[in-house]
Amino acid sequence: MSTIASGQGQPQGQPHSVTEAARQRKFGALYSRNVRSVVARGLMAAKSSTWLILVSGFFEPVLYLIAMGVGLGTIVGDVEGPGGQMISYAAYIAPALLAVSAMNGAVYDSTWNVFFKMNFAKLYQGMLYTSLGPLDVAMGETVLALLRGFLYATGFTAVMGVMGLLTTPSAVLMIPASLLIAFGFASLGMGITSFMKTFQQMDWINFFMLPMFLFSATFYPLSVYPESIQWLIQAMPLWHGVELLRQISVGVFSPATAIHIGYYLVMIVIGVTLTTGRLRALFLK
Amino acid sequence: MNPDAVIRADMLRKEYGDVTAVDGISFEVPPGESFGLLGPNGAGKSTTMKMIGGVSRRTSGTLDIMGLDPDENGPEVRAHLGVVPQQDNLDEELRVRENLIVYGRYFGLPLSYLRPKADELLEFAQLTDKAKSRVDALSGGMKRRLTIARSLINEPKILLLDEPTTGLDPQARHILWDRLFRLKEQGVTLILTTHYMDEAEQLCDRLIVVDKGRIMAEGSPSSLIRDHSTREVLELRFGSERNATIGAELVGIGERLETLPDRVLIYADDGEAALEQVSARGLHPLTSLVRRSSLEDVFLRLTGRSLID
Numbered sequence: 001m002s003t004i005a006s007g008q009g010q011p012q013g014q015p016h017s018v019t020e021a022a023r024q025r026k027f028g029a030l031y032s033r034n035v036r037s038v039v040a041r042g043l044m045a046a047k048s049s050t051w052l053i054l055v056s057g058f059f060e061p062v063l064y065l066i067a068m069g070v071g072l073g074t075i076v077g078d079v080e081g082p083g084g085q086m087i088s089y090a091a092y093i094a095p096a097l098l099a100v101s102a103m104n105g106a107v108y109d110s111t112w113n114v115f116f117k118m119n120f121a122k123l124y125q126g127m128l129y130t131s132l133g134p135l136d137v138a139m140g141e142t143v144l145a146l147l148r149g150f151l152y153a154t155g156f157t158a159v160m161g162v163m164g165l166l167t168t169p170s171a172v173l174m175i176p177a178s179l180l181i182a183f184g185f186a187s188l189g190m191g192i193t194s195f196m197k198t199f200q201q202m203d204w205i206n207f208f209m210l211p212m213f214l215f216s217a218t219f220y221p222l223s224v225y226p227e228s229i230q231w232l233i234q235a236m237p238l239w240h241g242v243e244l245l246r247q248i249s250v251g252v253f254s255p256a257t258a259i260h261i262g263y264y265l266v267m268i269v270i271g272v273t274l275t276t277g278r279l280r281a282l283f284l285k
Numbered sequence: 286m287n288p289d290a291v292i293r294a295d296m297l298r299k300e301y302g303d304v305t306a307v308d309g310i311s312f313e314v315p316p317g318e319s320f321g322l323l324g325p326n327g328a329g330k331s332t333t334m335k336m337i338g339g340v341s342r343r344t345s346g347t348l349d350i351m352g353l354d355p356d357e358n359g360p361e362v363r364a365h366l367g368v369v370p371q372q373d374n375l376d377e378e379l380r381v382r383e384n385l386i387v388y389g390r391y392f393g394l395p396l397s398y399l400r401p402k403a404d405e406l407l408e409f410a411q412l413t414d415k416a417k418s419r420v421d422a423l424s425g426g427m428k429r430r431l432t433i434a435r436s437l438i439n440e441p442k443i444l445l446l447d448e449p450t451t452g453l454d455p456q457a458r459h460i461l462w463d464r465l466f467r468l469k470e471q472g473v474t475l476i477l478t479t480h481y482m483d484e485a486e487q488l489c490d491r492l493i494v495v496d497k498g499r500i501m502a503e504g505s506p507s508s509l510i511r512d513h514s515t516r517e518v519l520e521l522r523f524g525s526e527r528n529a530t531i532g533a534e535l536v537g538i539g540e541r542l543e544t545l546p547d548r549v550l551i552y553a554d555d556g557e558a559a560l561e562q563v564s565a566r567g568l569h570p571l572t573s574l575v576r577r578s579s580l581e582d583v584f585l586r587l588t589g590r591s592l593i594d
Contacts, residue, residue: 032360037390044387045378122374128340129368130391130439131360283340 030280031135038132038140039147054148057108058155061101065159068219069093080221082243083252091165095245096218098156098178102149103209103238106182109145110189111205115196124283134279142186149182150175160249168251177248181241184264187271188237194278212238237267290349291316291443291474292337297346299332299498306332308498309346316442319475321485321492323580325590329498330478331371334447337476338368351442364392367436371447373428375420381431382407382416389438402438409464410434426457433464444468446477450484462487482580494584501587506580513586514578515540517556521549521563521570531568538562543585552582 046054069090081087117123127137153175160166189205196202216238222230233239244260247253287293290313299307307329314320322330335341336348339355339362348355355362376384385403386396394402407413410430415423423431429449436444449465450458465488469475479485485492486506494501494509502509519539523531525547532544539553549570553559556575563570584590 030359032393034391034393037387037393040390041376041379041387044383045376048378048380121377122372123376125340125370126374126376126388127391129338129363129366129370130388131364131393132391133360 030133030276032131032133034132034136035139035143038127038137039143042140042144054151057101057105057148058152060104061097061152061156062159064097065090065094065163069097070163081250081252082247082254083250085250085252087167087250088165090163091160091167091249092246093219094156094160094163094165095174095249096216096242098153098160098174099181099238099241099245100213100218101152101156102178102181103185103213103241105149105152106145106184106186107189107205107209109148110141110186111193111196112202114141114190114193115202118193128283134283135276138190138275138279141190142183145186146179146182149179149186153178153182166249168249170251171249174245174248177244178241180261180264180268181244184237184241184267184271187268187275189271191271191274191278194275194282212236216242218242237263240264287313287315289315291351292320292476293347293349294333294337295347297333297336297348298344299329299336299341300344305498307336307343310493310495310498310500311346312493312500312503314443314474314476316474317469317472319469319477319488319490321489322476322478322495323480323482323485323489323492323584324478324495325480325584328495330495331447333495334368334445334476334478337445338363338366364439365442367439367441367444369429369432369436369444369446369449371451373432375428375431375435377420379420380416381412381418381420381423384420384431385435385438388435392439394439399438406434406437409437409467411460424457426453426460429453429457429461430464433461437468441473443474443476446475448478448480450479450481458484482584485580492580494580494587496584496588496590502583509580509583510578514582515552516554516578517552518576518578518582519551519553519556519559519563520572520574520576521551522547522572523549523568523570534566534568535563538566541586550582550585552578 069088073089076089078086079089079092081092124137128134157166157172157174160171192205193202216233216236218238222233222239225233240260240263244257247257247260292312292314294313295311297307297310298305310329310333312320322333324330332341336343337350337355339359342356350362351365353362376387379387382403385406386399389399389402390396404413404416407416410433412427412431412434415427420428420431433446433449446465450461453461462484465475469488475488477484477488489506491503491505492509493503502513504512522528528546528549529544532542532549535542535549535551539551539559541552543550543552551559551563560573560575563573
């Protein structure tokens with residue numbers, strides 16, 4: 001029988017050069033530049049199990065679009081788009097639904113999914129006993145969330161095209177923009193999840209997300225609200241996503257576009273910083 | 286100080302808030318040794334293992350794993366380690382063989398190495414015909430063997446085993462011990478925690494007895510028994526009410542007497558002779574048993590408590 005493990009196989013001097021290399025590296029205990037393997041694991045697992053979730057995540061916004069946009073749209077008629085031009089009600093809410101779906105997918109992956117793997121499947125404990133650091137795991141999970149978001153966004157944009165809701169080729173930029181939205185929600189969601197200990201606490205996330213979905217100018221313009229409510233909604237992340245995608249969908253941009261993008265960039269920076277700090281606290285106790 | 290030691294711990298301490306889990310433990314492990322941490326639940330064994338793996342930061346003391354500090358270089362230290370945790374944490378979303386391959390990729394190992402290695406390890410764990418099974422379809426013993434196979438995927442120099450056979454039936458334990466013994470023969474350094482003395486006696490060249498975060502004794506199983514116990518032990522049962530009161534009447538027999546709730550232990554080099562003395566005093570236990578001293582007796586002697594409570 002060949003040797004299963006090398007008790008004495010590797011040269012003795014080797015660890016010391018590794019030591020030197022390791023000492024010079026930032027985040028030495030947190031990161032080992034192997035995000036790839038976490039992503040590969042996610043893809044392999046997706047092959048067998050999360051099929052149904054993947055499909056349902058795609059159909060949810062499509063169903064909303066048909067029910068609200070096409071169904072309700074017949075009585076609503078045309079509405080005013082971002083540039084002042086008249087567009088169909090379906091074309092008005094479709095980008096908003098895409099933003100909502102980017103948010104939902106990212107939040108599901110970075111909160112419930114991470115919560116379960118962390119507390120019940122003990123998956124991360126296993127990973128962290130290898131060369132992986134917590135940062136590899138967090139980044140891998142984020143990449144997976146974005147990959148899923150990319151599939152949804154591409155699929156939904158295609159549906160919009162088929163339904164004749166796209167008027168400009170640059171509308172394809174909605175795909176990278178929804179990834180930006182997803183990244184913002186995923187990074188912040190993961191940071192917040194790291195504080196959660198029980199299912200009851202996890203429910204707070206839904207408590208926050210549902211009103212945001214309904215009231216972030218998703219189905220009607222912000223102008224219907226009194227000014228104080230408008231301010232509140234404009235402070236919420238989803239509104240910026242809805243507005244950003246709505247502008248891209250018709251190819252009309254304004255100085256506010258930069259603010260929307262900036263909002264998400266700041267959200268990503270805060271989310272990544274928070275998550276990294278929490279991982280250090282959680283896994284290097 | 287042993288210059289070849291693969292693990293060197295000096296005054297290792299770990300506090301969680303007010304609780305001191307590990308209270309100044311020092312030890313060294315030379316390469317190829319099978320080293321045990323024996324103690325009851327809550328003695329600080331698992332915490333020590335976690336500090337070695339760099340997944341728990343020590344409060345103070347120094348720790349050197351093959352020239353590296355696990356707090357600073359966790360990923361590099363773990364590249365040399367194989368870890369078998371107390372609770373199986375296999376990836377239930379993956380099949381048996383996939384578990385090995387994916388785990389190997391966490392170490393950054395290439396597929397060209399991992400594919401044949403996974404097959405070899407399945408063979409070693411006697412799971413070849415389960416390669417494509419779902420993990421949740423495996424028995425407890427099979428899961429444990431898969432966990433051990435998984436821990437070997439990176440050809441570790443040090444294998445950490447935290448309570449490797451807890452919860453397994455006797456047959457599964459013996460299969461596992463046999464596999465671990467083979468690894469030992471191949472020169473892998475084994476670090477294992479256990480609260481089973483038979484396991485410690487079977488597998489450990491040397492061990493430390495740990496209680497409340499401190500080392501109570503250190504040595505080979507046989508030397509610990511020689512130093513801290515007699516050759517034989519006479520176990521007497523007088524029924525649960527009488528065990529406590531009868532102790533006084535047994536004084537003077539053997540070298541030492543230990544009264545437990547369910548039985549009385551008389552430590553003597555000749556157990557049969559001690560039993561004759563008991564009868565000579567007109568005492569008739571319900572059952573009597575003469576056996577060799579074990580690490581359990583060492584533990585009892587050192588701490589005044591049983592290992593499994």
